[in-house]
Amino acid sequence: NAGVTQTPKFQVLKTGQSMTLQCAQDMNHEYMSWYRQDPGMGLRLIHYSVGAGITDQGEVPNGYNVSRSTTEDFPLRLLSAAPSQTSVYFCASRPTPQGTGNTIYFGEGSWLTVV
């Protein structure tokens, strides 16, 4: 059971480089999202998507781009990496955008360091 799969697990970037974090889910979930996790700040929503072709900004979208061309994939692009983007990134999905008790499922995380 693959669930939500993220790659890479670890990455070191130089300031100004760009990269893409990949996320795929095999549960046919409509809703996908990206969070970053920083010490003392919990999880903060970067971008989310309620279906193929539809994306929207979360709490901390600056410096990141997303697209949703298929139901399964939701890549996160760092346009020009900055040290402030050093963080752990989690992709997450849920069956539908709304609904009572609708559980969200997380990938295992991507540890990104920008030097």
Next chain:
Amino acid sequence: GNSVTQMEGPVTLSEEAFLTINCTYTATGYPSLFWYVQYPGEGLQLLLKATKADDKGSNKGFEATYRKETTSFHLEKGSVQVSDSAVYFCALSQNTGNQFYFGTGTSLTVIP
């Protein structure tokens, strides 16, 4: 707006001790409430949930009761084990919204 407040950590307990991690929330209406657990180096996993007032969620010996009158969803376990060492997140979602709102997490370490 919607928000979740958890007790500050870290929490250190001896094996077999009683655990309480406090969680209160701010929300309109009747959100669904969740506890997630994150083991070292892993993503978050659902621990338990409750979808309406007075519901009790339970799993692996953990329990939490949805208290509308005190806007709380405290996590409890009667006897913790070393394997319970992890970070615990309280969260809410509005049934008509599409976002989850997480607390900042509470780190628990259980020592033998």
